[in-house]
Amino acid sequence: MTTAYRHWEILERSQTGPFMDEDDFLPKHFTPTLKKLIKKYEIKYDPKNPCPTDDDMADRIWQAAWELFRDVGYYNTDSHRLIQVTDEEIREALYMAKDQYWVGGGKDAVLWKHRQIEDTAPPFCIMSPDITCDEQYHQSICMAYLKEPLLDGICGPILEKTFGHLIESSGPTEISGCIQHITNQKLAARLLGRPGTFMVAVGTAEHDSGQIAVSNDEWGVQKTDARLVGSLTEFKTADTLLNRSLHYAQYGCYTGNLTGAIYGGWCGGSEGTAVTTVAYSLIGLVIHGAIFNQHFPFHLNYGSNTTRELLWAISMAGQALARNSKLLHTSNGFANAGPMTEMLFRETAVHAMVSTVTGWHLWEMASTRNKYKNRATPLEARIGVEVGHAVARQGLSRAEVNDIAKRLLAKYEDDAADAPIGSEYHECYDVAKAVPTQEHYDMFRRIKDEIAEMGIEFPF
Amino acid sequence: MSLEELGKLVEDGETEEAQELAEKLLKDGTDPLKMIAEMTRTMARVGDLFAKLEIFLPEIMLAGEALSGVVEVMAPYLEAVGGRVVKGKIVIGVVKGDLHEIGKNIVKLILETNGFEVKDLGYNVDSLTFIKEAEAMGADFIGASSLMTTTIPRQKEIIELLKAKGIREQYKVVIGGAPTSQMWADQIGADLYCKDAKSAPELMSNLLNS
Structure with missing residues (x-):
C-alpha cells in the first residue's frame, strides 16, 4: 500500500483549477508568496552554522512550507491551471502516510523507517552515481555499487547510448536504453547474490514512455522497487510527469518524488531553499502519492550542495520534516569535485553527516557537479554512508556535527568554484572486477582516517 | 534627478x-x-x-x-539619434523533450540587457521550429539549451537539419546547458558553447565580428 492520495481528484484539478499564465506563475505568484512567508515566520540563514540546532526555526520552516504549498498550489504547464489543496487535505494525507515501508524483495528486503533528529538508527542508504556513463562501463558500474556492503538501495548510472545509438528522449532509443539499463542492473544484483535489492529505476528514462516500458515483474522494475517523478522548477509539473505518478500507482511499485530547489533561483537564498524543499515533501505526498521524497537542493552556479548555504538549507529542511512529520526523505549529495580527489571525499562526508544528524536518509553521491560522463564511483558513496552510520550509532548531536563540518568545510569550501574534476570510473576502478584501484582505495582510507581523527567513530 | x-x-x-x-x-x-x-x-x-x-x-x-x-x-x-544599436539577433529555446528552462531564461535576460534582440521560443521546441523561427526573424544565432543527456542529441539535430536544408552557413548555432561541453559542441559542429550565461554576450559578439 502506498500513500497515494486521491489521484483522480488531483488530476481533475489539474484540468479545472484556476487558470494562470505560466509567465506570471513564478515571478508574480510563487516568489512573492515565499518571500512573505519567510518574513512572516522570521526565517534567517546563519552562515556561521551549517548545521544549526534550532527546533523553533525548524517548526517555523515547516509551517511556512505548508502555507507555501496551500497558497501557491502546483502549476500544470500543459493545462495552465493550478492544482490547489486545502489544509484538511494536507492533514488527511499526513495522517494516512505510513512511517515505514518494506522495500526490495526476499532476503534482500529492508525495512525503511522514518528517522528523527539525532536518531541513533542508521540512515537508509541509497547509492547512485547520478551520472551518465559509456555503455561499455554500465554493467561494471552497477556491479561496483552493488558490491557496497552498506547499500540498501541502488539507482544505477544513466546510459547515453544503447547498442551504439545515442539515446534520444521520447524516441525508440530511449525505450531500448531503459530496458538495457534495468536488465544490466538486475543481472548485476543476481550475479552478486543480492537479487532482491531495492532499486530506484530507471534514470535513463527522461520521458514517461521510457518508464512505462520497464514495468515488468519478471525482468524489469518490480513492484518491490521504486520509481521517481520529478518537478519542473519551481512548483511546476506537466502531463508527462503526472502520467508517471499515475502509472506507478496503477502498476503497484513505490513512488519517490524527485525535487531540487535551486539556491539563487526563484527560491532566493538559503531560507527560501529550505522552505521550498520541505514544501516539496508535501507535494510528493499529496500530488504524487510518493512514499519517499528525494531532495537535492543545489547551488545555481555550482550545481552542488556541499557549501554552507546549501548545507544550512538541507539541515533545516531535514529538521523541519523530522520534527513535524513521519515521512521518509533522502538527502541527495551533489559534490563539486570529481572521483579520486580528496575534496570529493570530504564534500561527501560533510553532506552525509549533516544530513544524517538532522533526520535524513542518504542518497550518495553525484560527483563532479553531476555534469561529466563516467565521473562518479561507489567509493565516494561509501565514505558518505560509513559517515552516516557512524554519526547515528555514535549518537552525535547537531552541535558536534556542526563543529566537525566547519573544520572539513575549511579544507575545501574556497575551492568550490574551481573544483578538480578528478578521474573517470575506468581510471580509478578495475572495470573487469568492479573494484577500486589501490591508489583510489588508499586515498579513501587516508581521508577516512582524517575524519576519524576529528571525532567520527567508524564501526569498522 | x-x-x-x-x-x-x-x-x-x-x-x-x-x-x-x-x-x-x-x-x-x-x-x-x-x-x-x-x-x-x-x-x-x-x-x-x-x-x-x-x-x-x-x-x-x-x-x-x-x-x-x-x-x-x-x-x-x-x-x-539613429536608433538603438542591436548587437545581434537570436532565437533561443530549450530543445524538444526537455522541459527545464531556468538556464535559458537567464541567458535570454542577460542577452537582452546586453543589446541583443531575442526571440524566446520557450521549451520543448521542435528542431525545425528553431530554424523556421530563425528564418522568420532574420536571426544571426540559433540558441539551443538542454538540461538532460537524453535531450542533447536534439542540438545536433538542429545542425543536421540546417545542413539538410542547405542553410547551415546562414546561422551561428550556440549551445548550452548542464550536460553540454566544448567537447560536445566540437563533436556536433556547433559554432559556440557557452558554459554560463554571463559569458554569452561577449562570446557571441566576438563570434559575429570575427
Whole structure:
C-alpha cells in the first residue's frame, strides 16, 4: 500500500483549477508568496552554522512550507491551471502516510523507517552515481555499487547510448536504453547474490514512455522497487510527469518524488531553499502519492550542495520534516569535485553527516557537479554512508556535527568554484572486477582516517 | 534627478518609477545615448552581483523588466539619434523533450540587457521550429539549451537539419546547458558553447565580428 492520495481528484484539478499564465506563475505568484512567508515566520540563514540546532526555526520552516504549498498550489504547464489543496487535505494525507515501508524483495528486503533528529538508527542508504556513463562501463558500474556492503538501495548510472545509438528522449532509443539499463542492473544484483535489492529505476528514462516500458515483474522494475517523478522548477509539473505518478500507482511499485530547489533561483537564498524543499515533501505526498521524497537542493552556479548555504538549507529542511512529520526523505549529495580527489571525499562526508544528524536518509553521491560522463564511483558513496552510520550509532548531536563540518568545510569550501574534476570510473576502478584501484582505495582510507581523527567513530 | 538615480531604480527593479524618471530626464534634454550607456553599466553591475549570487534570480528579473520599461520610454528619442544599436539577433529555446528552462531564461535576460534582440521560443521546441523561427526573424544565432543527456542529441539535430536544408552557413548555432561541453559542441559542429550565461554576450559578439 502506498500513500497515494486521491489521484483522480488531483488530476481533475489539474484540468479545472484556476487558470494562470505560466509567465506570471513564478515571478508574480510563487516568489512573492515565499518571500512573505519567510518574513512572516522570521526565517534567517546563519552562515556561521551549517548545521544549526534550532527546533523553533525548524517548526517555523515547516509551517511556512505548508502555507507555501496551500497558497501557491502546483502549476500544470500543459493545462495552465493550478492544482490547489486545502489544509484538511494536507492533514488527511499526513495522517494516512505510513512511517515505514518494506522495500526490495526476499532476503534482500529492508525495512525503511522514518528517522528523527539525532536518531541513533542508521540512515537508509541509497547509492547512485547520478551520472551518465559509456555503455561499455554500465554493467561494471552497477556491479561496483552493488558490491557496497552498506547499500540498501541502488539507482544505477544513466546510459547515453544503447547498442551504439545515442539515446534520444521520447524516441525508440530511449525505450531500448531503459530496458538495457534495468536488465544490466538486475543481472548485476543476481550475479552478486543480492537479487532482491531495492532499486530506484530507471534514470535513463527522461520521458514517461521510457518508464512505462520497464514495468515488468519478471525482468524489469518490480513492484518491490521504486520509481521517481520529478518537478519542473519551481512548483511546476506537466502531463508527462503526472502520467508517471499515475502509472506507478496503477502498476503497484513505490513512488519517490524527485525535487531540487535551486539556491539563487526563484527560491532566493538559503531560507527560501529550505522552505521550498520541505514544501516539496508535501507535494510528493499529496500530488504524487510518493512514499519517499528525494531532495537535492543545489547551488545555481555550482550545481552542488556541499557549501554552507546549501548545507544550512538541507539541515533545516531535514529538521523541519523530522520534527513535524513521519515521512521518509533522502538527502541527495551533489559534490563539486570529481572521483579520486580528496575534496570529493570530504564534500561527501560533510553532506552525509549533516544530513544524517538532522533526520535524513542518504542518497550518495553525484560527483563532479553531476555534469561529466563516467565521473562518479561507489567509493565516494561509501565514505558518505560509513559517515552516516557512524554519526547515528555514535549518537552525535547537531552541535558536534556542526563543529566537525566547519573544520572539513575549511579544507575545501574556497575551492568550490574551481573544483578538480578528478578521474573517470575506468581510471580509478578495475572495470573487469568492479573494484577500486589501490591508489583510489588508499586515498579513501587516508581521508577516512582524517575524519576519524576529528571525532567520527567508524564501526569498522 | 540624475542618470545614476535612474540606474539605481533599474537595479532595484522599480519599473514605474524608472520609466517616470527616464521620461523626465529625456524631456529635460538628457542625451539618450548617455542614458543607454548608463543602463549598460547598470546591467553589467546587476549581472556581476547575480553571477556572485549576491542577488538572486527574482531580483535580476525585476531589474530586466525595469530596463525594458526604460528602453520603451527611450525608443522615440533613440530613433531621433539613429536608433538603438542591436548587437545581434537570436532565437533561443530549450530543445524538444526537455522541459527545464531556468538556464535559458537567464541567458535570454542577460542577452537582452546586453543589446541583443531575442526571440524566446520557450521549451520543448521542435528542431525545425528553431530554424523556421530563425528564418522568420532574420536571426544571426540559433540558441539551443538542454538540461538532460537524453535531450542533447536534439542540438545536433538542429545542425543536421540546417545542413539538410542547405542553410547551415546562414546561422551561428550556440549551445548550452548542464550536460553540454566544448567537447560536445566540437563533436556536433556547433559554432559556440557557452558554459554560463554571463559569458554569452561577449562570446557571441566576438563570434559575429570575427
